[in-house]
Amino acid sequence: MVTLESNSDIGTLAKQLWALGDPVRLEIIQILPTRPTCHNACNVSTIAGRIGLSQPATSHHLRILRQAGIVTCEKKCRDMIYWIDLEAGSAVGERIQNLIGSS
Amino acid sequence: MVTLESNSDIGTLAKQLWALGDPVRLEIIQILPTRPTCHNACNVSTIAGRIGLSQPATSHHLRILRQAGIVTCEKKCRDMIYWIDLEAGSAVGERIQNLIGSS
DNA sequence: ATGATGTATCTATATACTTAAATATGTCAA
DNA sequence: TTGACATATTTAAGTATATAGATACATCAT
Numbered sequence: 086m087v088t089l090e091s092n093s094d095i096g097t098l099a100k101q102l103w104a105l106g107d108p109v110r111l112e113i114i115q116i117l118p119t120r121p122t123c124h125n126a127c128n129v130s131t132i133a134g135r136i137g138l139s140q141p142a143t144s145h146h147l148r149i150l151r152q153a154g155i156v157t158c159e160k161k162c163r164d165m166i167y168w169i170d171l172e173a174g175s176a177v178g179e180r181i182q183n184l185i186g187s188s
Numbered sequence: 189m190v191t192l193e194s195n196s197d198i199g200t201l202a203k204q205l206w207a208l209g210d211p212v213r214l215e216i217i218q219i220l221p222t223r224p225t226c227h228n229a230c231n232v233s234t235i236a237g238r239i240g241l242s243q244p245a246t247s248h249h250l251r252i253l254r255q256a257g258i259v260t261c262e263k264k265c266r267d268m269i270y271w272i273d274l275e276a277g278s279a280v281g282e283r284i285q286n287l288i289g290s291s
Numbered sequence: 292a293t294g295a296t297g298t299a300t301c302t303a304t305a306t307a308c309t310t311a312a313a314t315a316t317g318t319c320a321a
Numbered sequence: 322t323t324g325a326c327a328t329a330t331t332t333a334a335g336t337a338t339a340t341a342g343a344t345a346c347a348t349c350a351t
Contacts, residue, residue, distance in 0.1 A: 095214050103209025105284070108202045109341090114287060115198075129296065142342050144297065163350055165296060174288040178281040181208070184217055185277040212307095232330060245308055247331060266316050266329060 094180075097154075101177050104153035110146050112136050114155075119169045121159060128164040197283075200257075204280050207256035213249050215239050217258075222272045224262060231267040 104110060116132055133143035147167055150156040155174055158167045207213060219238055221230055236246035250270055253259040258277055261270045 096211055099209050099211045099214050101209070102205050102214075106202050106204070106206025106209045107341095108199055111198050111202050111205075111287065119288070130294095139343065140296075141298090141344085145341075148297085160296095160350090163295060169288055171288065175285055178284040178288075181281040181284070182278055184214065185222070185272055185274065185281075210307095233328090242309070243330075244310085244332085248307075251331085263316085263330095268330060 098177065098180050098184075101153045101155060101173070102181075104149050104155060105177070107146070109136060109138065110150055113143075113146060113150065114169065117156060117167055117169050119171050121157075121161070121166055121168050127166040127168060129167075132167070201280070201283050201287075204256045204258060204276070205284075207252050207258060208280070210249070212239060212241065213253055216246075216249060216253065217272065220259060220270055220272050222274050224260075224264070224269055224271050230269040230271060232270075235270070 105114070113132060113136065116135055118127060121127075129140055129143055129147065132147075133140045136143065138146075147156065147158070151158060151167075155170055155177070156167050157170050158165055160166075208217070216235060216239065219235055224230075232243055232247055232250065235250075236243045239246065241249075250259065250261070254261060254270075258273055258280070259270050260273050261268050263269075
């Protein structure tokens, strides 16, 4: 059952790894904070400016990260602020270790 | 300098994560041993049979994993045997943790 | 109305897969 | 040993699908 469970999780893990497997999105991850805050560059426009991409394109990448469960967002005032889902993020790292060391 | 170094590594890390971000390749990772051995299913044909894919397609996925430095291969007799590069593999997991916890 | 974000649509590029051909290595008979 | 065949893998060519990015439009709060 554990096998079945982890097996069905493979699609999810692959999705998360794929979402992280892009230089632009890794750069976004580096910029994003780990907690919801307005102090740093956590709204889409500022992130777009820092990585040198248009706002829609940045929004697109953020959506991919969000759908993979790696980042979370919330409407604060008039901005949409993004931050990293620490739990999900570190779970990805752990799953890789478990997967590789299991054979 | 650490920043610059880790910055130039981002492309490599992205490539490794992208290589791992595919259900088929994760399945291959699950099958592959962590040391060169002929006992298990470590040659291309057997792997192809286990994941239900053609040999060329399997070879293609193995090539991607190899170019990302996640698996290693060596010619043994007439077969090409593959195994996981443990060091590189666990380094990926660690880098994710460091990247996410840094902000 | 204004400013910020998300969605839709479209184009260029990249990826995954298959079939077919090439390469390399080992086996067997003469 | 030599030549012919068999096996395993890689590479190439071609096609269908997926993705990244831009532009334009819709939405929502101030």
